[in-house]
Amino acid sequence: xxxxxxxxxxxxxxxKTTAISSICDRPPLSTDKIAxxxxxxxxxxxxxxxxxxxxxxxxGDCLHLYGTPGxxxxxxxxxxxxxxxxxLVLLLDNTRANPFQDMDFFLEQFQDFINQTQIAxxxxxxxxxxxxxxxxxHNHLSKQGLTIPIFDVDARKRQDVSLLIKALLFSLDPGLIxxxx
Amino acid sequence: MDNHTxxxxxxxxxxxxxxYSTLQLFFHEHCKDSYVLVEENSADISIIDMDGFQARxxxxxxxxxxxxxxxxxxxxxxxxxxxAVYIRKPIMLEALSSALLKAKERLQQSTIKAPTLKTPTVxxxxxxxxTATPPETAAPLLRNNNNVAHNHDSHKTAGQEKSSSKHFNQxxxxxxxxxxxxxxxxxxxxLAENFNPDNPIQTAKFQYQPEQTLQGYFQxxxxxxxxxxxxxxxxxxxxxxxxxxxxxxxxxxxxxxHLYALSGMLFDKSDVSITILDNxxxxxPRLHETVLPAEPFLWKLAMRTSRGRVPADTNFxxxxxLIRWPNFTRTIITPHALRIAALWAKQPTxxxxxxxxxxxxxxxxxxxxxAAVSLNFVTPVMTEKNHAAAALPPANxxxxxxxxxxxxxxxxxx
Ligand SMILES: Nc1nc2c(ncn2[C@@H]2O[C@H](COP(=O)(O)OP(=O)(O)OP(=O)(O)O)[C@@H](O)[C@H]2O)c(=O)[nH]1
Ligand SMILES: [Mg+2]
Numbered sequence: 001x002x003x004x005x006x007x008x009x010x011x012x013x014x015x016k017t018t019a020i021s022s023i024c025d026r027p028p029l030s031t032d033k034i035a036x037x038x039x040x041x042x043x044x045x046x047x048x049x050x051x052x053x054x055x056x057x058x059x060g061d062c063l064h065l066y067g068t069p070g071x072x073x074x075x076x077x078x079x080x081x082x083x084x085x086x087x088l089v090l091l092l093d094n095t096r097a098n099p100f101q102d103m104d105f106f107l108e109q110f111q112d113f114i115n116q117t118q119i120a121x122x123x124x125x126x127x128x129x130x131x132x133x134x135x136x137x138h139n140h141l142s143k144q145g146l147t148i149p150i151f152d153v154d155a156r157k158r159q160d161v162s163l164l165i166k167a168l169l170f171s172l173d174p175g176l177i178x179x180x181x
Numbered sequence: 182m183d184n185h186t187x188x189x190x191x192x193x194x195x196x197x198x199x200x201y202s203t204l205q206l207f208f209h210e211h212c213k214d215s216y217v218l219v220e221e222n223s224a225d226i227s228i229i230d231m232d233g234f235q236a237r238x239x240x241x242x243x244x245x246x247x248x249x250x251x252x253x254x255x256x257x258x259x260x261x262x263x264x265a266v267y268i269r270k271p272i273m274l275e276a277l278s279s280a281l282l283k284a285k286e287r288l289q290q291s292t293i294k295a296p297t298l299k300t301p302t303v304x305x306x307x308x309x310x311x312t313a314t315p316p317e318t319a320a321p322l323l324r325n326n327n328n329v330a331h332n333h334d335s336h337k338t339a340g341q342e343k344s345s346s347k348h349f350n351q352x353x354x355x356x357x358x359x360x361x362x363x364x365x366x367x368x369x370x371x372l373a374e375n376f377n378p379d380n381p382i383q384t385a386k387f388q389y390q391p392e393q394t395l396q397g398y399f400q401x402x403x404x405x406x407x408x409x410x411x412x413x414x415x416x417x418x419x420x421x422x423x424x425x426x427x428x429x430x431x432x433x434x435x436x437x438x439h440l441y442a443l444s445g446m447l448f449d450k451s452d453v454s455i456t457i458l459d460n461x462x463x464x465x466p467r468l469h470e471t472v473l474p475a476e477p478f479l480w481k482l483a484m485r486t487s488r489g490r491v492p493a494d495t496n497f498x499x500x501x502x503l504i505r506w507p508n509f510t511r512t513i514i515t516p517h518a519l520r521i522a523a524l525w526a527k528q529p530t531x532x533x534x535x536x537x538x539x540x541x542x543x544x545x546x547x548x549x550x551x552a553a554v555s556l557n558f559v560t561p562v563m564t565e566k567n568h569a570a571a572a573l574p575p576a577n578x579x580x581x582x583x584x585x586x587x588x589x590x591x592x593x594x595x
Contacts, residue, residue: 004584023592057587086581133429134508135476142504147526149506160510162592163519167509169589170523173579174539176586178520 005064006165007082008051009110010091011102012070015124015155017051019091020065022158023165024053082113087168090121091155092137095129100140107146118171120164122153188217189285192224194243195236203442204228207277211418216281224250226284229265231256249291251284372489376543378497378533387547388493389486391555393447395419395440396479396486400555402455403475409457412464417453419443423464424475431478432464435471444485476556477512483555484515489544491532491551499561500529501550507558515552516545522553529562 008016051067066081082088090106092099103121107114123137137150149167153160170176191208193201201218208216221227227247229240231254243252253266266280266287377383391397398415399422406413406426415422419440423432433440458464466472491497503525509518520539524530532550536543553559579585 004581055588055591057584057591059583059587061584061587063584063588063591086584130428135429138505147503147505149509149522149526151506151508151510153510163510166519166589166592167506167523169585170519171526173582173585174520174524174527175578176520176582176589177540178517178589 004061005066005085006087006089006168007085007110007113008065008067008089008091009106010068010070011093011096011106013096014070014091014093015122015153016067016070016091018155019089019122019153019161019164020051020053020067022156022161024055024065026053082110085113085117087117087172088114088119089164089168090119091153092121092123093125094123094132095125099123099132100137103137103140118168119148120168120171121148121150122155122160122164123150124153124155126152127154188215189281189288190219190223190225191216192221192227193218193230194221194227195230195239196228200230203439206439206442212278212281221247225288226250226281227252229254251287251291253280253284372544374543376533384497387490387544388495389490390493391483391486393449394486395443395446395448396482396555398448398453398455399479399482403479405455405457411460412458412462414456414458415453416456417448423458425464425472428472429475430472431475432466432470432472434469437471437473441482441485444482445488474511476508479555480507480512480552484513484548484552487548487551489547491547492554495532495550495554496561497533498531499563500531501525501535501559502529502562503553503559505556505558507553507556515548517541518549521546521549525559 008020010016051065053065055063055065057063066085068081088110090103090110092102096102107119110119121137123134134150134152141148141150149164149171151160151164151167153164155161188208191204193204196204205218208214208218221243224247227243227250229243229252230236231240240252240254243250251266253268255268255272266283268276268280372386376387391400395417398417402413402415402422403424406424407429410426412426413424415424420434422440424430425432503522506522506526507518509522517539520541521535524535524539530538532543532546535541536546539546550559
């Protein structure tokens with residue numbers, strides 16, 4: 001049996017815990033705490049250590065989903081967390097003050113990992129704030145010469161999160177055989 | 182029935198809402214309201230969709246209650262067992278118009294012979310039974326659109342022709358009366374199995390001219406709005422469409438779905454206008470209107486116009502590069518779209534090579550390409566001398582392919 005992992009990252013409240021819960025087998029182990037100080041006015045709870053969920057695969061293999069804690073923006077553990085990971089899902093909250101800055105920050109932090117693997121980006125909370133639109137994110141990325149799957153995602157919707165992971169998987173290997181979606 | 186003043190009353194039976202709305206639009210826009218849709222019990226003529234579940238039973242019932250009412254049967258099959266005017270799907274404008282004229286003639290004959298025409302009766306009047314003559318004028322139009330090539334005329338490509346019929350305002354209706362999702366399934370992917378990009382007769386079969394379609398006009402209006410940073414008004418036989426440049430949305434009538442059904446028609450330039458609106462013009466939606474995101478609208482319109490074909494200027498062997506991923510959570514995922522997008526993002530690949538590398542039908546590649554190119558999401562990679570760039574060997578399989586495959590399976594199953 002081998003373990004594989006996908007890392008979910010993004011700023012506070014982007015929906016990492018929610019996204020992981022919406023696709024893993026059981027409720028994920030989250031070390032959410034009542035938020036204090038800076039996070040409190042944004043949301044009631046925040047993940048302080050890590051989110052962790054699993055998806056059992058046929059043949060006894062297991063996929064692990066790790067979510068980085070949102071409020072720790074500079075984590076020396078990230079490198080360890082990502083080692084052996086198969087790809088990165090970056091969630092961005094469209095209601096935050098400067099989501100492009102968030103995007104640039106995480107792209108830079110995980111640059112090596114992304115270069116070795118692939119990334120898919122989900123922009124959440126677009127139902128609450130529709131600007132910037134997905135096109136604006138693409139324009140921002142294309143200035144850096146990047147072509148990345150970016151979707152409008154509601155972390156509470158399994159289908160949206162699942163599509164994000166599919167885009168990640170096909171980006172890793174377009175030769176995968178699709179199963180009729 | 183009064184020929185000149187009151188419209189002929191038509192009952193549309195066994196039809197889903199979209200087909201019904203398309204007929205409604207057709208009567209209104211093209212027949213100048215000389216026909217009107219009514220309930221079965223007050224109709225002069227009935228049009229019955231024979232492909233529905235229980236259509237036969239419905240027809241029997243209908244014949245029992247309204248034995249004298251001329252009927253037009255529409256169906257995908259050749260079946261002419263019934264004594265009625267027959268039209269085969271996809272329905273062409275002329276076929277439908279001539280069927281209506283024929284039914285109207287019969288109605289007039291039967292009115293003379295049987296004044297109690299509209300009274301429901303269980304008896305059958307033999308002399309009023311219709312003969313199963315298919316409309317002659319429709320015969321040449323019953324061809325499958327995808328099989329028709331017009332390589333002699335650069336303005337005509339497969340599946341689209343401008344009608345010469347004055348009666349229908351020079352437009353030919355070739356959109357088929359099918360459900361939206363069925364449209365994709367309808368595509369006979371076997372047609373392109375032996376496709377040879379060097380054979381002009383074959384390439385003409387799989388190409389179309391978007392310029393004179395609603396897709397083409399909409400595209401033009403949309404990019405005008407983006408470039409000029411002003412709202413744009415698009416007018417034609419359809420109700421006006423306003424493109425709102427800032428929010429990349431369009432303002433249309435609430436019943437906008439019938440616009441997709443116009444995807445198979447050609448419109449003359451002189452009948453379409455694209456106007457850049459002054460920023461002071463109020464573009465708030467009216468009561469009967471709604472606002473939609475423009476990208477998924479154009480995506481779907483192009484996909485439907487494509488029907489497995491590509492725009493006429495498409496290079497079949499140039500590598501295609503993905504510039505932008507479509508927002509797949511909010512856009513129709515055409516068959517194999519995620520894989521094709523991922524491949525073109527990773528490594529530009531020609532349409533032909535994409536189909537063989539991914540082992541997918543060429544027409545599915547065509548549909549994705551057409552939708553994506555309409556929004557400038559993809560582009561062919563050309564050399565400086567404007568030749569197609571050389572193709573690279575396909576990427577290797579990922580060492581975890583088996584795991585990924587398992588995971589895909591899991592994502593689908595729950
Ligand atoms: N309206 C709306 N709410 C969303 C969306 N996506 C997620 N949420 C909600 O946003 C809240 C924050 O989500 P979390 O999953 O806790 O965010 P997180 O990224 O784990 O946050 P931290 O652990 O603090 O970094 C939850 O209440 C979600 O239900 C969305 O697209 N729209
Ligand atoms: Mg969390």
